[in-house]
Amino acid sequence: xxxxxxxxxxxxxxxxxxxxxxxxxxxxxxxxxxxxxxxxxxxxxxxxxxxxxxxxxxxxxxxxxxxxxxxxxxxxxxxxxxxxxxxxxxxxxxxxxxxxxxxxxxxxxxxxxxxxxxxxxxxxxxxxxxxxxxxxxxxxxxxxxxxxxxxxxxxxxxxxxxxxxxxxxxxxxxxxxxxxxxxxxxxxxxxxxxxxxxxxxxxxxxxxxxxxxxxxxxxxxxxxxxxxxxxxxxxxxxxxxxxxxxxxxxxxxxxxxxxxxxxxxxxxxxxxxxxxxxxxxxxxxxxxxxxxxxxxxxxxxxxxxxxxxxxxxxxxxxxxxxxxxxxxxxxxxxxxxxxxxxxxxxxxxxxxxxxxxxxxxxxxxxxxxxxxxxx
Amino acid sequence: xxxxxxxxxxxxxxxxxxxxxxxxxxxxxxxxxxxxxxxxxxxxxxxxxxxxxxxxxxxxxxxxxxxxxxxxxxxxxxxxxxxxxxxxxxxxxxxxxxxxxxxxxxxxxxxxxxxxxxxxxxxxxxxxxxxxxxxxxxxxxxxxxxxxxxxxxxxxxxxxxxxxxxxxxxxxxxxxxxxxxxxxxxxxxxxxxxxxxxxxxxxxxxxxxxxxxxxxxxxxxxxxxxxxxxxxxxxxxxxxxxxxxxxxxxxxxxxxxxxxxxxxxxxxxxxxxxxxxxxxxxxxxxxxxxxxxxxxxxxxxxxxxxxxxxxxxxxxxxxxxxxxxxxxxxxxxxxxxxxxxxxxxxxxxxxxxxxxxxxxxxxxxxxxxxxxxxx
Numbered sequence: 041x042x043x044x045x046x047x048x049x050x051x052x053x054x055x056x057x058x059x060x061x062x063x064x065x066x067x068x069x070x071x072x073x074x075x076x077x078x079x080x081x082x083x084x085x086x087x088x089x090x091x092x093x094x095x096x097x098x099x100x101x102x103x104x105x106x107x108x109x110x111x112x113x114x115x116x117x118x119x120x121x122x123x124x125x126x127x128x129x130x131x132x133x134x135x136x137x138x139x140x141x142x143x144x145x146x147x148x149x150x151x152x153x154x155x156x157x158x159x160x161x162x163x164x165x166x167x168x169x170x171x172x173x174x175x176x177x178x179x180x181x182x183x184x185x186x187x188x189x190x191x192x193x194x195x196x197x198x199x200x201x202x203x204x205x206x207x208x209x210x211x212x213x214x215x216x217x218x219x220x221x222x223x224x225x226x227x228x229x230x231x232x233x234x235x236x237x238x239x240x241x242x243x244x245x246x247x248x249x250x251x252x253x254x255x256x257x258x259x260x261x262x263x264x265x266x267x268x269x270x271x272x273x274x275x276x277x278x279x280x281x282x283x284x285x286x287x288x289x290x291x292x293x294x295x296x297x298x299x300x301x302x303x304x305x306x307x308x309x310x311x312x313x314x315x316x317x318x319x320x321x322x323x324x325x326x327x328x329x330x331x332x333x334x335x336x337x338x339x340x341x342x343x344x345x346x347x348x349x350x351x352x353x354x355x356x357x358x359x360x361x362x363x364x365x366x367x368x369x370x371x372x373x374x375x376x377x378x379x380x381x382x383x384x385x386x387x388x389x390x391x392x393x394x395x396x397x398x399x400x401x402x403x404x405x406x407x408x409x410x411x412x413x414x415x
Numbered sequence: 416x417x418x419x420x421x422x423x424x425x426x427x428x429x430x431x432x433x434x435x436x437x438x439x440x441x442x443x444x445x446x447x448x449x450x451x452x453x454x455x456x457x458x459x460x461x462x463x464x465x466x467x468x469x470x471x472x473x474x475x476x477x478x479x480x481x482x483x484x485x486x487x488x489x490x491x492x493x494x495x496x497x498x499x500x501x502x503x504x505x506x507x508x509x510x511x512x513x514x515x516x517x518x519x520x521x522x523x524x525x526x527x528x529x530x531x532x533x534x535x536x537x538x539x540x541x542x543x544x545x546x547x548x549x550x551x552x553x554x555x556x557x558x559x560x561x562x563x564x565x566x567x568x569x570x571x572x573x574x575x576x577x578x579x580x581x582x583x584x585x586x587x588x589x590x591x592x593x594x595x596x597x598x599x600x601x602x603x604x605x606x607x608x609x610x611x612x613x614x615x616x617x618x619x620x621x622x623x624x625x626x627x628x629x630x631x632x633x634x635x636x637x638x639x640x641x642x643x644x645x646x647x648x649x650x651x652x653x654x655x656x657x658x659x660x661x662x663x664x665x666x667x668x669x670x671x672x673x674x675x676x677x678x679x680x681x682x683x684x685x686x687x688x689x690x691x692x693x694x695x696x697x698x699x700x701x702x703x704x705x706x707x708x709x710x711x712x713x714x715x716x717x718x719x720x721x722x723x724x725x726x727x728x729x730x731x732x733x734x735x736x737x738x739x740x741x742x743x744x745x746x747x748x749x750x751x752x753x754x755x756x757x758x759x760x761x762x763x764x765x766x767x768x769x770x771x772x773x774x775x776x777x778x779x780x781x782x783x784x785x786x787x788x789x790x
Contacts, residue, residue, distance in 0.1 A: 196580055196584070197580045198577065198578070198579050198580050198584050198588065199577060199578045200575060200576070200577035200578075200588065201575070201576045201577070202573065202574060202575035202576070202577075203573070203574045203575075204573050205571055205572040205573050209571070209573050212595055213573065213575065213592060213595055216591045216592065216594070216595045217588060217591065217592070219591070220587055220588055220591045
């Protein structure tokens with residue numbers, strides 16, 4: 041156990057935005073809520089799943105919806121506490137801890153606001169090891185656990201508790217309610233025992249987010265790029281450095297969907313790099329050549345500041361580094377790829393690990409440079 | 416108290432379809448479910464609100480959605496019992512009775528199926544005195560009662576309980592869930608005490624439906640038109656007798672919306688009659704002249720058989736009588752007209768009682784026939 045204070049929240053906000061791969065919501069709102077709550081109630085204990093009693097009730101706390109909307113429609117905070125209390129009423133148990141359902145900007149931080157107010161610890165784990173856009177894209181689902189009941193609340197005071205027949209129905213009903221509630225809402229599902237969390241969640245991801253954030257902030261304080269340290273720490277790959285020449289995005293079914301196009305920073309480098317996202321970054325291509333795809337983590341850093349950028353922040357003219365990191369092994373299984381691989385999102389390509397794709401891509405470019413006959 | 420047996424169900428099915436003004440769902444499915452349940456569990460007591468203890472819990476049972484879909488997606492029956500049991504769990508009270516929320520084909524009969532299975536009486540009252548397409552169009556809302564909690568279930572096994580901030584949010588969230596659930600679902604709202612039902616509901620409407628149905632079936636058994644008897648019993652008006660020359664309908668936001676056009680049966684009678692519906696019949700015009708509008712009851716009877724027709728049954732070539740009856744006084748108040756008058760449905764006309772409109776229309780036609788200079 042360690043205590044999460046305001047500096048740790050600052051670190052997690054930055055690190056979780058990187059691990060959130062463009063999604064999870066802008067960290068600003070979540071950070072404000074967590075900082076205010078810690079200021080008022082004191083630091084929040086961060087506990088490993090195994091530090092809890094096996095039967096303890098652990099309640100995930102999250103926001104569902106389009107991050108673009110969250111910047112304009114500020115949560116009240118009451119709705120986060122409400123979804124926890126509804127879960128307690130339904131199960132007849134007091135929550136022993138809360139946890140994030142994903143590692144991403146707003147959704148890694150909201151649990152700390154609720155935990156501070158309720159005097160509970162946060163579990164150092166999540167169910168994605170990154171952020172994903174749909175509610176069934178969690179290790180709990182891969183492991184066959186039931187999402188029910190699902191509790192939802194909005195800032196207006198509407199509350200919903202539902203028992204879907206499966207995780208796909210959970211996503212379907214929750215998404216539809218989210219749209220009605222103004223494209224964002226508080227949501228809790230997969231309220232589990234500490235034992236179930238220990239077996240199924242991806243552990244220590246909040247500690248990892250804090251470590252990543254500290255690394256980025258340390259580099260920034262010395263005006264250095266965090267990229268080399270991040271590639272080493274997360275076993276990653278630099279896919280491309282370039283300038284955004286076009287961004288299109290639209291609100292579609294409660295998601296921010298879109299595409300960004302890039303030109304190379306290095307003069308004379310002929311590349312046609314495209315990045316596709318649905319809240320999260322899902323696919324990077326150079327021409328027809330896939331560089332990385334979901335479920336591997338695709339990350340965009342501001343090239344000037346080293347700050348990780350959510351997809352709703354991408355703008356024409358921005359200079360960025362695009363990185364990719366291997367997904368947790370649970371996502372690289374057949375089931376993981378079926379649930380969150382490129383085909384699920386409508387891209388007609390097979391998933392291949394980023395390290396394989398990049399080895400091939402580098403060979404191709406090496407060959408091209410060495411021998412004009414191959415191309 | 417009287418007992419509702421299978422013959423009474425047959426009568427209610429016919430009478431409630433008439434009072435349902437084109438909506439409330441095709442009676443066939445509801446009748447089948449009620450007949451089967453009574454066959455298995457015996458007749459169901461029909462009780463006046465004042466026969467219950469004031470604090471008794473009364474649970475309305477209904478289907479929400481597009482009647483067109485209900486003909487193809489048969490309810491399982493389990494979802495009706497489920498929404499009752501969810502209400503009992505939430506309130507911590509056993510239901511003393513169920514009731515229909517509206518008088519309309521399927522929704523007057525479904526409560527009898529649940530009542531038979533659960534050994535409960537049905538209250539002889541409803542909250543519309545007819546059928547209406549939206550959930551806030553109930554006397555309970557006019558009287559400021561809260562709809563929450565709302566319970567919903569579908570035939571697949573999904574269940575939802577929600578607490579909307581008001582009746583408009585109740586309708587909004589329920590409609591969105593209904594669409595996801597396949598355009599029809601079981602729904603209960605306004606679980607009230609018997610005392611509240613006594614003060615706010617429209618009483619004896621199931622008895623009225625049975626009486627109306629008996630009248631129609633008696634006329635049919637003698638091959639006579641039920642129209643004269645119905646006009647007398649319900650203080651109504653025959654607007655028009657004609658043949659359907661065009662019907663357009665579409666599924667829109669969980670409703671069946673549409674319009675029918677008619678030609679006169681009498682040769683040489685030059686009329687351009689149009690009937691507009693959103694599940695229920697809402698407006699009848701001859702050219703630019705309004706004959707009747709919601710909240711007054713507009714009814715279509717098959718001219719050959721005297722059978723009342725729901726809007727999903729209207730077909731090209733059908734010969735029909737269009738009748739209208741005065742709405743209950745609660746709907747003719749300023750609040751009633753605001754909630755369920757023509758302007759709410761997007762028709763830019765003022766509500767005026769059908770008896771006024773028809774007196775004017777008849778005068779106009781009388782003048783026309785008597786004096787060609789006026790037109």
